[in-house]
Amino acid sequence: MANGEKLCIISLLKEYGGLNMKNLKRRISSLLVLLLVICSVMGIVGCSSSKGTSSVITDTTSVEASQVAKLDKATIYVFVAASLKNSMTTIQEMYSKVQPNVTIVLNPDSSGTLKTQIDEGATCDIFFSAAMKQMNDLNTEGYIDSTSIAKVLENQVVLIKPKGGTTLVTSFDTITKAKNIALAGEDVPVGAYAREIFKSLGIYDKVMAMEINQGANVTAVLAAVSEGSNEVGVVYATDAASVASKIDIIASAPSGSLTTPVVYPVGLVKNKDASVAQTAAAKDFISYLQKDEVTSIFTGYGFSKAK
Amino acid sequence: MNDIISNINWSPLWISLKTGIMATIIAFFLGILAARLVMKLNKKLKWILDGIFTLPLVLPPTVAGFFLLLLFSLRRPFGKFLYTEFDIKVVQTWTGCIIAAAVIAFPLMYRNARAAFEQVDITMIQSGRTLGLSESKIFWKIVMPIASPGIASGTILAFARALGEYGATSMLAGNILGKTRTIAVAIASETSAGNYDTAGIWVGIIVAISFVIILSINMISGIGMKSIKQW
Numbered sequence: 001m002a003n004g005e006k007l008c009i010i011s012l013l014k015e016y017g018g019l020n021m022k023n024l025k026r027r028i029s030s031l032l033v034l035l036l037v038i039c040s041v042m043g044i045v046g047c048s049s050s051k052g053t054s055s056v057i058t059d060t061t062s063v064e065a066s067q068v069a070k071l072d073k074a075t076i077y078v079f080v081a082a083s084l085k086n087s088m089t090t091i092q093e094m095y096s097k098v099q100p101n102v103t104i105v106l107n108p109d110s111s112g113t114l115k116t117q118i119d120e121g122a123t124c125d126i127f128f129s130a131a132m133k134q135m136n137d138l139n140t141e142g143y144i145d146s147t148s149i150a151k152v153l154e155n156q157v158v159l160i161k162p163k164g165g166t167t168l169v170t171s172f173d174t175i176t177k178a179k180n181i182a183l184a185g186e187d188v189p190v191g192a193y194a195r196e197i198f199k200s201l202g203i204y205d206k207v208m209a210m211e212i213n214q215g216a217n218v219t220a221v222l223a224a225v226s227e228g229s230n231e232v233g234v235v236y237a238t239d240a241a242s243v244a245s246k247i248d249i250i251a252s253a254p255s256g257s258l259t260t261p262v263v264y265p266v267g268l269v270k271n272k273d274a275s276v277a278q279t280a281a282a283k284d285f286i287s288y289l290q291k292d293e294v295t296s297i298f299t300g301y302g303f304s305k306a307k
Numbered sequence: 308m309n310d311i312i313s314n315i316n317w318s319p320l321w322i323s324l325k326t327g328i329m330a331t332i333i334a335f336f337l338g339i340l341a342a343r344l345v346m347k348l349n350k351k352l353k354w355i356l357d358g359i360f361t362l363p364l365v366l367p368p369t370v371a372g373f374f375l376l377l378l379f380s381l382r383r384p385f386g387k388f389l390y391t392e393f394d395i396k397v398v399q400t401w402t403g404c405i406i407a408a409a410v411i412a413f414p415l416m417y418r419n420a421r422a423a424f425e426q427v428d429i430t431m432i433q434s435g436r437t438l439g440l441s442e443s444k445i446f447w448k449i450v451m452p453i454a455s456p457g458i459a460s461g462t463i464l465a466f467a468r469a470l471g472e473y474g475a476t477s478m479l480a481g482n483i484l485g486k487t488r489t490i491a492v493a494i495a496s497e498t499s500a501g502n503y504d505t506a507g508i509w510v511g512i513i514v515a516i517s518f519v520i521i522l523s524i525n526m527i528s529g530i531g532m533k534s535i536k537q538w
Contacts, residue, residue: 230399
């Protein structure tokens with residue numbers, strides 16, 4: 001490059017905002033300082049918030065905790081239906097006092113989505129579904145230890161509206177009066193239960209012709225109704241109870257409309273990559289879930305014990 | 308395969324196309340206006356406004372969805388006001404789809420327009436001023452023609468982005484078949500339900516459309532390029 005051309009480029013660079021080496025270095029170093037500050041703030045916030053999950057759970061388990069044999073260190077992956085998220089988070093903390101070496105990784109989502117994840121090879125030790133359908137399908141496909149399947153809980157399907165919202169709907173069979181409804185998809189247990197109710201009431205086709213906002217799981221349906229985006233929605237009684245301040249229950253599922261009771265089964269998932277300690281921890285947690293003191297936690301959230 | 312195709316509801320295709328076109332029109336005008344505004348500002352204001360306008364491009368679309376929900380939800384003041392006074396509902400309507408897609412596509416149009424305007428030789432504009440042309444005549448008769456390849460490629464990029472928008476759209480407009488289920492939302496729904504065949508068909512459609520879009524961008528921005536290099 002000739003000297004003339006070099007001078008031309010340098011003067012052009014100087015013209016466009018005084019870009020020279022000193023300036024450039026100063027700008028880069030101030031940018032790095034800014035990034036450093038942001039990262040350290042994030043670090044401080046992150047560290048302090050993880051300590052903040054001190055549980056306010058009564059220490060009734062502390063006596064028993066000291067008497068139980070401690071399992072070896074393990075991490076277990078527990079896939080639970082979306083409606084179990086709140087209760088399972090509480091129980092997870094309780095269990096960590098009984099078995100401090102076991103870390104539980106909770107994955108709450110629609111049981112249909114979780115089944116697909118397990119089909120596709122996701123790492124999973126325990127499946128806690130909101131319907132027998134997904135559990136039976138996975139069992140037929142060979143992913144579940146058949147002997148471990150246990151019916152744990154029962155739930156109720158309810159029709160809800162936003163608190164203070166106006167609607168002409170008074171029951172499940174007058175649901176067609178609503179302008180729009182929030183309904184979970186067919187592969188979501190609560191969506192399947194809702195469709196079963198509509199079929200037994202003989203209004204299935206009319207309901208499907210309505211304006212339906214399809215939720216990916218029951219939590220999405222609940223959020224849509226709580227925010228007032230939908231006039232009515234179909235969720236579980238336990239979900240309705242969890243946001244009681246934002247929604248009103250219009251009606252429960254009419255008796256006899258559901259041939260299959262809303263049963264939540266738990267099962268051990270065959271995890272080839274699981275260590276011995278991991279499988280032992282998973283089995284222990286499954287039996288823990290069926291203990292009386294844990295059942296009372298579930299009933300506190302609105303579930304009932306499976307018959 | 309044939310019975311899957313015959314059973315598919317094709318409404319997501321039309322909803323995506325309509326949303327894409329409407330959102331692009333909005334982003335087109337707003338993007339050009341914003342770029343023109345920013346070009347005229349002093350340095351400090353330029354950096355600040357440039358940052359704000361580019362934000363939806365850099366942030367996760369769910370952030371845009373979050374703010375839009377805060378704004379338009381029927382429980383929040385502004386959304387409630389719109390609904391009670393004008394009977395306008397934005398959440399879970401096609402309007403919501405358009406607004407979400409427009410917010411996400413706007414930064415792309417803005418940045419391309421701004422880049423195109425920056426390329427315009429300032430002496431052209433100064434000459435126009437010395438010759439006594441009004442500012443708006445300078446903009447439409449001098450700046451826009453020179454900037455047109457950049458503006459065109461910005462428009463097409465904005466259309467592509469609006470077509471493929473998922474996060475903000477699903478948060479604001481929900482998932483209503485026939486009203487707000489775009490192709491992206493349909494793919495998510497069908498995949499989570501395990502209908503991989505149906506989802507695959509939608510994936511193929513959107514890939515084909517996107518490919519055509521990229522081809523047209525390359526063709527248009529190729530205008531004015533003296534030679535295309537080959538290493």
